Amino acid sequence: MDTTRAASPATDSQAHITVRNLTMAYGSFVIMRDLNFMIRHGDVFVIMGGSGCGKSTLLRHFIGLNEPANGEILYGTESFTAAEPARRQQACRSASTRT
Ligand SMILES: Nc1ncnc2c1ncn2[C@@H]1O[C@H](COP(=O)(O)OP(=O)(O)OP(=O)(O)O)[C@@H](O)[C@H]1O
Numbered sequence: 001m002d003t004t005r006a007a008s009p010a011t012d013s014q015a016h017i018t019v020r021n022l023t024m025a026y027g028s029f030v031i032m033r034d035l036n037f038m039i040r041h042g043d044v045f046v047i048m049g050g051s052g053c054g055k056s057t058l059l060r061h062f063i064g065l066n067e068p069a070n071g072e073i074l075y076g077t078e079s080f081t082a083a084e085p086a087r088r089q090q091a092c093r094s095a096s097t098r099t
């Protein structure tokens, strides 16, 4: 998977989704280690990679179906990873409706 844009500080006002030091794993099977990147509002962001590299797993982390083994995901400046379930739902809803 290619993540060419480095994560900016969480204070970046245009940050939409920030992935910070994200490690994804199924138990002891580590899929991806220390991912760092940021997506801005209006970006067309493409996740590319061979079969089994972790694309779907990353998307599952974005909506809370998987929990990071390490690191976090922020929506705007708010940690999605640390948020309560109800707050996560709100974050997903507003992320999908904002243009
Ligand atoms: N629930 C699970 N438990 C254990 N391993 C899993 C689980 N789901 C996926 N994997 C493994 O994690 C790795 C990443 O899987 P993932 O489905 O995220 O890949 P992908 O990039 O979406 O692949 P594809 O292009 O085939 O859709 C693969 O090696 C897969 O076998």
Ligand SMILES: [Mg+2]
Pocket: 055, 056, 057
């Ligand atoms: Mg997939």
